[in-house]
Amino acid sequence: STMSKELMEKCKYHTNFPQNIYSVFEIPHDYQVIDDIREKHHEFLPEHFQQAGRFLQPCICYHCYEEWEGKTYTDNQMMTAAGQCFRHEISWKVDPLRKLEFSMREIVFIGDNEYINETRKTLLEHTWQCFHQLGLSGKVTTANDPFFFYDDMDKANYQLMANSKYELVAVTEKKDVSIASFNDCGEMLCERFQIKGEDDMPLYSGCAAFGIDRWVQVFLQTYGRNKKNWPDEMLHIKEGHYAAK
Known part of the structure; x- marks a missing residue:
């Protein structure tokens, strides 16, 4: 659930969304500090803490790139992971559909450009089929969210034209909300993590x-x-049944 400062800087999530980041603090292994808490205050105060140099992860995929870092592959690779994500949302936006802590499943894939395009298309089609079978209302849209790999916000227009991010947006009586995204990250992240092909x-x-x-x-x-x-x-789903179907 946490990531290092080095990983954050490599992915550059902080460049686009610094306001969303939670930093981790810790009480140091220092007897003087520990005794101060135990004997004098019987509580902990802000001055008792130090920065841990780690951050709560805002998404799951960073650790996948970290595992692939520095490696060379002769064939396409895919990895999936699930976990808790944390984003410091502005208070008036927080509701059951936008939380400070939430569960996310990601499927991450690397390879040649054709494989990336085909895999994203297939995942989008299968997800839409599942969404439709559940009888939910929604749409697929092109998003201009800068995600985490652009150097500046001006490139959002390029992302929109390049269709590098699609979102599945559910339409409810209360509001519309994105429940899945399908992203083409180009070469940017593999370049930063030195993930290469045989060439x-x-x-x-x-x-x-x-x-x-x-x-x-x-x-x-x-x-x-x-x-x-x-x-x-939904009443007849057993573990693995829906995915297999």
Whole structure:
């Protein structure tokens, strides 16, 4: 759930979204500080803490690139991971569909450009099929969110034209919300992490990210908590069945 300062700087999430970052603090292994807490204050104060040099992860994919760092591959690679993400959202935006802490599943893939395009397309099509089978309402849109790999916000227009980010947006009575994104990251991240092909050139990469909490909330807002009102298919899902189907 945490990432180092070096990893944050390499991914450059802080360049586009510094206001969203949570920093980790710690009480040092210092007897004087520890005794001060135990004997004098019986509580901990801000001055008892020091920066840990780590941050709560805002998304999952960073650790995948960290595992691939410095390696050369002769074939395409795919990795999936799930975990908790943390984003310091402005208070008036926080609600059941936008949380400070949430669960995310990501599928990350690296390889040649054709593989990235085809994989992203396939994941988008399969996700849309699942979304449709659940009877949910929504749309696929092109997003100009700078994500985490652009050097400046002016390049958002380039992203929009290049269709480098698609979002699955669920439409509910309360509001529309993105519940999945499908991203073409180009060569940028593989170049930064020295992930290369057999020609010694940086590979391409992409990822699909799914906000699990948002999927749950959208489903409950659509059908309610009474299972009698749920689609029959949801009532018969067994572990692995839906994915296999």
